[in-house]
Amino acid sequence: MSQAETPGLICPRPLSDDTHIKLAHGGGGRLMQRLIEDVFVNAFDNETLRVGHDGAVLELPAERIVMTTDSYVVRPLFFPGGDIGALAVNGTVNDLAMCGAKPLYLTASFILEEGVETALLRRAVQSMRAAADTAGVTIVSGDTKVVERGHGDGLYINTTGIGSVEAGVEIGPRRIAAGDVILVNGDVGRHGMAVMGAREGLQFTTPIESDCAPLWDVVNDLIGFGIDVHCLRDATRGGLAAVMNELAQQSGLQFDARENDIPVAPNVRGACEVLGLDALNVACEGRLCAIVPAAQAQSALAILKARTSSAAIIGEVRDGEAGLVTLVTPIGGRRILDMPAGELLPRIC
């Protein structure tokens, strides 16, 4: 029973060892051992983690691996369509997939704020486990730190992942070439609007759910069907606008996109209009931008559409001004799509 359900209780109950996180849970002693066993090892249950050593010993199927890291500070911790746990798994899995790597192993590191409810932590951790199962990755090593009240925000999670790259797969900005076609695997901007809605208590006529999802299956489809994928990038912070600007800069080429062809769900479009936001700047967590040779664009589109019907071809790469991104507007004009300066919405992932 929570304090809120206990009318007349004047003194706050002392925090028990089990219901709330205390500084001692990060102290390396008995309380920490119990927390790790109870919350983490139980949820992530696997042979490697049970060894209980300082690191995880892993056998790798390939000599070429990809390694990537992300810390997750999303606020609120739970939002429509996802939560920090699912995000922490999918975000890192997706960064591996964007390099053409099959995600294999994750580490998970937690910075807990003193006083956070253990039940909340447990819920996030269970969500991580479910997301890891869906994505086919194993959480093999972890760490827990506790900071004093007012020096965290309940829970921050870092995940670092490694994945294996098959021989012959080369995916990266260096391979982008003039003439390539730009695709997205579905409608953009849902994650950012779902988090903003949850944070600000906004009521949308049609509820907006985050697009948070693992992307390795999509990438594996493209590779498996023989698409010579030149580059992939997931449209997270800064949205599709940031991704296209980054890739245009890194390739030294010009990206030309058509606003009408970029899929945005009607409820996201409506919410963006009301709030004065550009959906192209809003983060996704299950959407990627794929750059493929023109000759394979229609095949790639069919593969993407088989998973998400809103997938689309949105533009082309050309040998114009290095780093420039242009957008044909709905009325037929052409404008520059800038790199967003900062972020409309901090702590989106």
Next chain:
Amino acid sequence: MSQAETPGLICPRPLSDDTHIKLAHGGGGRLMQRLIEDVFVNAFDNETLRVGHDGAVLELPAERIVMTTDSYVVRPLFFPGGDIGALAVNGTVNDLAMCGAKPLYLTASFILEEGVETALLRRAVQSMRAAADTAGVTIVSGDTKVVERGHGDGLYINTTGIGSVEAGVEIGPRRIAAGDVILVNGDVGRHGMAVMGAREGLQFTTPIESDCAPLWDVVNDLIGFGIDVHCLRDATRGGLAAVMNELAQQSGLQFDARENDIPVAPNVRGACEVLGLDALNVACEGRLCAIVPAAQAQSALAILKARTSSAAIIGEVRDGEAGLVTLVTPIGGRRILDMPAGELLPRIC
């Protein structure tokens, strides 16, 4: 010129893009790009990082690797003998080394608090680079998040490392056997006391400096000279007492140590006595506990002493009560050395 040097300045200066971290530095846009280029890529400068993709593609020399993660929340960020940057490198390098793995690659993920000085971040990052060079590891991928004031503490760092294990090397708690000998590679408790001194503004007669250091060279020496190392663990949070308790539990054996043989520097011993602390509970960041076969104990000691003269044989493992750690006291009695319950000193690493 800092505000403190500007008498008469009434309004706080507005934060410029360059001198202090703003929320927009975590937003995925232009400001974040500039911060990453300016502070991180410049300091960690290497081929892999310059690719600027979502993950680092790495060639691995071995199929058997170790992966480990740690978040660092030490307070204060700078202390005698080290800082959060050096700690974040050495702590993770040491967890790899404790598994017998040669440290190869690190990722680095930063949670910055809005308003933190960029100069402070730069100093920590430069320290990471120096520590990485000393330890022989490359920082290959990274991430930056910014949280609002009051939701962080300047800077938290996560590092995740991978290292390679040579064929035939098996180091872990499962290999601990009755009759094994317990060694430490030097005097214990300096890191914890150095941080506590810095945090509380204590003046020690002889200054106490952290023992923060990478441990792979020590481990490599042991392996290279043919010591059949059964288990290694670095004595961080919870100190040597926690390590011996963990290993006694995990091996199902009894650990018997002699208090007189455990090296503690005189200034650390004195500070512990004044503050009522047990040096065996105080964290180190460059000290390990090694469990080796009795027949090789003297050789192992000689190898450890070649690097740190205070290295010592401190006890034996026996087939007594599973999980029990006993200590022969200086006056010849025997007491149980318990697992510390929590931590005397939070945020030590």
